[in-house]
Amino acid sequence: MTAFPSLLLVGAGRMGGALLAGWREQGLSRAFIVDPSSAAQSLAGTDVSVLEDVALLPSDFSPEAVILAVKPQMAAAVLPGYARFANTAVFISIMAGKTVQGVAEMLGGTPAVVRAMPNTPAAMRQGITVAFAGSGVSGRQQDLSERLLSAVGKVAWVQQEPMLDAVTAISGGGPAYVFLLTELLEQAGLDQGLPSELAKIMARQIVIGSAALLAASSETPEALRIAVTSPGGTTAEALKLLRADDALPKIFKAAIQAATERSRELSV
Ligand SMILES: NC(=O)c1ccc[n+]([C@@H]2O[C@H](COP(=O)([O-])OP(=O)(O)OC[C@H]3O[C@@H](n4cnc5c(N)ncnc54)[C@H](OP(=O)(O)O)[C@@H]3O)[C@@H](O)[C@H]2O)c1
Structure with a gap:
C-alpha cells in the first residue's frame, strides 16, 4: 500500500487520534498535527510533527488533505487559520453538525469540503463513517477521503447532505x-x-x-x-x-x- 500524501490533522483528540493511528499503520509521507494540548505532543514521531498553533506550520507546506477534528464549538475560531489551503487541499470535516456550506464559509473562498460522521469504534478500526462530498470535491479528492476514513473502519457515502442528520442519530450515537x-x-x-x-x-x-x-x-x-x-x-x-x-x-x-x-x- 502506498503511503498517504501530505496531511494536516487539526485536533488530535479521541477521534483525530484514532484516525492518525489508522493512517500510521498504512504509512505517512509528511504529516503535521496542530493541537495545543500537551497530550498531542506524545503523538510526534519521524512521520508526524506536532505544532501548538497553525502559525508554526512551515510556509512551504501544502497538504493534500486537511482533516478537521476539533470540537464543533471551536470551528469558528479555528477554521479561518487554514484559509490559505482553501484552493489546494480537500478539507475533511468530522465536526458534528457543521455543514459543508458552514465549513466553506468559515474557511472563505470555495474550498473542497467532505463532511463525514464517524463513530467511536473507530478507535478499534471497527467504526463506520458516512460521508458527503461537497460540490467542489474532485473524484481524486473523494478517493483520498475514502482512503483516509477507511483507515478506521467502513466508509459509506450519501448523495444528500441532510441524510447525515439521521446518520448522526443512528451511527454517531x-x-x-x-x-x-x-x-x-x-x-x-x-x-x-x-x-x-x-x-x-x-x-x-x-x-x-x-x-x-x-x-x-x-x-x-x-x-x-x-x-x-x-x-x-x-x-x-x-x-x-x-x-x-x-x-x-x-x-x-x-x-x-x-x-x-x-x-x-x-x-x-
Ligand atoms: N467522539 C465521537 O463520538 C465523535 C463522533 C463523530 C464525530 N465526532 C467529532 O469529532 C470531533 C472531535 O471530537 P473528539 O471526541 O475527538 O474531541 P476531543 O477528544 O476533545 O479532541 C479535540 C482535540 O482538539 C484540540 N484542540 C483544541 N483547540 C484546538 C485548536 N485551536 N487547534 C487544534 N486543535 C485544538 C483539543 O485539545 P484540548 O483537549 O486541549 O482542548 C483536543 O485534543 C468533534 O468535532 C466531534 O463532533 C466525534
Whole structure:
C-alpha cells in the first residue's frame, strides 16, 4: 500500500487520534498535527510533527488533505487559520453538525469540503463513517477521503447532505445505545439477585460475543435472534414483553427521530 500524501490533522483528540493511528499503520509521507494540548505532543514521531498553533506550520507546506477534528464549538475560531489551503487541499470535516456550506464559509473562498460522521469504534478500526462530498470535491479528492476514513473502519457515502442528520442519530450515537443495553443487562442481573461481578461480566460478554457472532455469520440479525428464541421458551417470554404493543420498536423509532431532529437543529 502506498503511503498517504501530505496531511494536516487539526485536533488530535479521541477521534483525530484514532484516525492518525489508522493512517500510521498504512504509512505517512509528511504529516503535521496542530493541537495545543500537551497530550498531542506524545503523538510526534519521524512521520508526524506536532505544532501548538497553525502559525508554526512551515510556509512551504501544502497538504493534500486537511482533516478537521476539533470540537464543533471551536470551528469558528479555528477554521479561518487554514484559509490559505482553501484552493489546494480537500478539507475533511468530522465536526458534528457543521455543514459543508458552514465549513466553506468559515474557511472563505470555495474550498473542497467532505463532511463525514464517524463513530467511536473507530478507535478499534471497527467504526463506520458516512460521508458527503461537497460540490467542489474532485473524484481524486473523494478517493483520498475514502482512503483516509477507511483507515478506521467502513466508509459509506450519501448523495444528500441532510441524510447525515439521521446518520448522526443512528451511527454517531449508535455505540451509546449498545452500551445502554449493556448497562440494562447488568442491572437486570442485579435485580434478579446475581452477584455484581457475575452480572457485570455477563452483560459485557453478551454484547462482545454477539457482535463477534454477527461479524462472523452470514445470517441476518433477525435469523440470529430467532435462533435463540425457542417457541414457548424463556427468550420468547422476554421478547413478548419487550415487543408488547410494539413498545420497544415504537420508543426506539421516537428516540432516533428526536436525535435526528436535534442534529438538524444543531446544524449550521
Ligand atoms: N467522539 C465521537 O463520538 C465523535 C463522533 C463523530 C464525530 N465526532 C467529532 O469529532 C470531533 C472531535 O471530537 P473528539 O471526541 O475527538 O474531541 P476531543 O477528544 O476533545 O479532541 C479535540 C482535540 O482538539 C484540540 N484542540 C483544541 N483547540 C484546538 C485548536 N485551536 N487547534 C487544534 N486543535 C485544538 C483539543 O485539545 P484540548 O483537549 O486541549 O482542548 C483536543 O485534543 C468533534 O468535532 C466531534 O463532533 C466525534
